[in-house]
Amino acid sequence: DRGPLCYPFTEDVRLNSNRNWFSVCVHKYLCKRLLTSTRTNRIFNMAVAQNKSGQGDFLSVLTSKKALAQAVSGAAAQVVATLILFPLDSIKIMVQLDHSLSAIGILREHIREGKCGRLYHGISSKLVQSPQQKFQYFYMQTLLKTLYIRYTNASTIPVRDSLALGFLAALQGLATTLPLDVVTNRMISRAKNKSAGGKEKAPSMLETFLGIWEHEGFVSFYRSLNASIILCINPAITYVVFDKVKAWVLNKKKGNVQYLTTFEAFAAGAFSKAVAATITFPAVRAKTRMTSSEKIHNSEEPAPGMIRILKDIVHERGIGALYTGIGPQIWKGVLQEALMLAVKERIAQVVTSMILGSEK
Structure with a gap:
């Protein structure tokens, strides 16, 4: 018995087999390799057996202070990184939406034009979405x-299993983070399209959320699912590479050193994110298009999917256009990512000592 984990994926494959062959292949791979592997089943069965016999304590794992320390430090660091670098996020989305811009x-x-404040349009939802995403990811990953x-x-x-665990940690947060991601991208997109002389007040995060729900339907929040x-493989790659680099650097040091210096963490984070971003960028660009474009509620024409968007980009401007805005x-x-890590x-040292006390 392969367990219930693969059922939602196999059902999704049956429902979408005629619409998106690439997603079908991905779902089949995840179901076969990541969620239903022999190693995963063995871990699951051992966990259930030990829990029934009283040898395992799942409650202590679920309420792990170590996981809480990692989650809190990750969320706090993400707030700092978002406040400093959000204008780059806005510029990135604008370039991906309009290839004529640089x-x-x-x-x-x-x-x-003296309107640099527009580059911070949408930061309210980003300050909710990003820390929440990091908190969920680091908590579940730990x-x-x-x-x-x-x-x-x-x-x-092993690296393969680390990627699988990282993928699952990122996957569990999509239900709550995707709607906020759509709201952020829509606010940035509207700021880009707003006329230079326009005096109309920009809609707030709540107004944007309610507007999307009313005119496009709730399903539009998950159009880029x-x-x-x-x-979800992006953060998995990032943090697997970071952990490997971190372990290598710490092994080179003398003594019981548990943390990288600020410069070492910055360099390791930059390298790991560059690797992940280069591998997954075409999917990133497709997702940006899907979350930024508007669709009228109950419209007969379906919203374009990821494969259709990528095909249109290649057909119109060539395969190199998949990396426009990289x-x-x-x-x-x-x-x-480098700043956040x-x-x-630094925050982890303080938070760990506060939450765990003498236990590190």
């Missing part, structure tokens, strides 16, 4: 790693 051109235009090590008695986690599922994406992603290393 990052330098957008920045010069806003400086010349729990999954703890369960893995406890029920396999392994001293280290397929792309988002695929992009410059701002790399700069923004690398700087934000550097700050997280």
